[in-house]
Amino acid sequence: MSRAALLSLTLTDFRSYERATLRPDGASVYLFGANGAGKTNLLEAISLLSPGKGLRGSSLIEVGRRLPGEATGRAWAVAAETEAPQTDFGQDEPVRLGTGVELAGAARRIVRIDGETVPPGRLADHVRPIWLTPAQDRLFLEAASERRRFFDRLVFAGEPAHAGHANAYDKAQRERMRLLTDAAESGQPADAVWLTALEARLGAAGALMANARARTLMALQAEIDSRGDRPFPRARLALTGEWEKLALVGVEIAEIEARLAAALAAARPRDGAAGRALTGPHRGDLAIHHVDKDRPAAECSTGEQKALILNLVLAQAARLSRAKDAPNPILLLDEVAAHLDLKRRAALADEITALGLQAFLTGTDQSLFDHLKGRALGVRVSELGLTALEDV
Numbered sequence: 001m002s003r004a005a006l007l008s009l010t011l012t013d014f015r016s017y018e019r020a021t022l023r024p025d026g027a028s029v030y031l032f033g034a035n036g037a038g039k040t041n042l043l044e045a046i047s048l049l050s051p052g053k054g055l056r057g058s059s060l061i062e063v064g065r066r067l068p069g070e071a072t073g074r075a076w077a078v079a080a081e082t083e084a085p086q087t088d089f090g091q092d093e094p095v096r097l098g099t100g101v102e103l104a105g106a107a108r109r110i111v112r113i114d115g116e117t118v119p120p121g122r123l124a125d126h127v128r129p130i131w132l133t134p135a136q137d138r139l140f141l142e143a144a145s146e147r148r149r150f151f152d153r154l155v156f157a158g159e160p161a162h163a164g165h166a167n168a169y170d171k172a173q174r175e176r177m178r179l180l181t182d183a184a185e186s187g188q189p190a191d192a193v194w195l196t197a198l199e200a201r202l203g204a205a206g207a208l209m210a211n212a213r214a215r216t217l218m219a220l221q222a223e224i225d226s227r228g229d230r231p232f233p234r235a236r237l238a239l240t241g242e243w244e245k246l247a248l249v250g251v252e253i254a255e256i257e258a259r260l261a262a263a264l265a266a267a268r269p270r271d272g273a274a275g276r277a278l279t280g281p282h283r284g285d286l287a288i289h290h291v292d293k294d295r296p297a298a299e300c301s302t303g304e305q306k307a308l309i310l311n312l313v314l315a316q317a318a319r320l321s322r323a324k325d326a327p328n329p330i331l332l333l334d335e336v337a338a339h340l341d342l343k344r345r346a347a348l349a350d351e352i353t354a355l356g357l358q359a360f361l362t363g364t365d366q367s368l369f370d371h372l373k374g375r376a377l378g379v380r381v382s383e384l385g386l387t388a389l390e391d392v
């Protein structure tokens with residue numbers, strides 16, 4: 001597989017943009033401009049070239065352009081061209097990707113690849129964005145669910161099937177809880193056959209989730225440990241969930257599946273009374289330890305935490321950039337450079353270049369990207385729109 005980088009990006013009625021086009025032609029891009037100029041909006045548009053709600057987790061109606069006072073956003077579109085995979089027979093024409101809604105207020109977005117409407121999951125065949133945003137500055141203060149979500153995105157970038165398993169798990173979980181809470185409220189027993197079928201589904205999807213997380217964790221840890229002389233803090237990672245722990249010690253997936261289904265069956269009365277399932281892969285946490293400081297990440301400074309998480313993202317990007325059968329990840333780094341000291345900023349620029357990755361970075365000041373000059377496309381974002389510098 002080739003770099004699978006973006007050649008062009010066009011936004012129509014997306015957030016603050018009536019229409020804007022960016023032509024990175026496969027290069028990395030740094031976007032600079034005043035607060036509120038529209039830098040993050042561009043990264044968000046790229047993040048929507050993958051299944052899900054993008055880097056802000058917004059609903060579809062929020063992203064359509066709205067003038068002040070308008071209640072509903074317009075119909076919007078994000079279109080991109082990516083490099084076609086390099087095959088033994090050479091390189092094909094660029095792939096055309098598109099997403100958006102055709103009617104304002106539509107509940108589902110449409111995804112098209114080369115003009116054909118496809119399920120959003122197919123985007124992962126072409127683009128795999130991984131992002132780091134200011135929202136993740138609070139990662140270690142937030143509930144475990146935020147860290148799981150963050151980690152699951154990294155897992156997903158390497159194993160797109162993970163999202164399907166997580167969705168199947170959530171759906172079965174909601175159905176099971178509805179049965180159990182209805183039974184608890186009515187005093188009538190729940191349909192045991194139906195519950196058993198749902199728990200079998202939860203066992204199967206949950207075991208696959210736990211396994212994928214464990215696999216990614218081990219690969220990430222190996223990647224972090226193997227990358228020596230760098231100015232980014234090394235992390236020691238752990239998954240605290242009981243099902244991930246089983247996967248980490250090598251318990252077979254069929255065994256995890258059977259044990260999870262049995263644990264859920266045994267927990268019916270307890271879960272019904274609590275109104276939520278008290279065991280399963282929706283419960284664990286990602287623990288990150290700063291190796292050199294020998295402290296949990298939560299006890300580190302804001303800058304150290306940012307550098308730890310960035311190092312995690314870079315490790316995953318480095319791993320995936322070597323994968324033969326998947327597109328390279330595209331890094332979306334929102335306001336990351338401003339948190340890094342000079343040495344780390346230089347190292348980040350060198351690493352993006354050395355890995356041959358396409359990255360999109362934002363910051364208020366052009367000088368934050370001095371190390372990327374000549375190696376990336378600089379774009380000024382202002383009320384005049386996007387103005388590319390000519391220094392690539």
Ligand SMILES: Nc1ncnc2c1ncn2[C@@H]1O[C@H](COP(=O)(O)OP(=O)(O)OP(=O)(O)O)[C@@H](O)[C@H]1O
Pocket residue numbers: 014015016017033034035036037038039040041042062063064065066067073362364
């Ligand atoms: N649906 C929308 N329609 C029109 N404008 C929107 C919409 N959603 C957000 N905006 C506008 O987009 C702007 C925010 O853009 P963005 O978050 O990309 O800024 P930024 O350049 O990343 O700023 P900062 O440096 O402060 O992070 C705001 O002015 C906001 O009002």
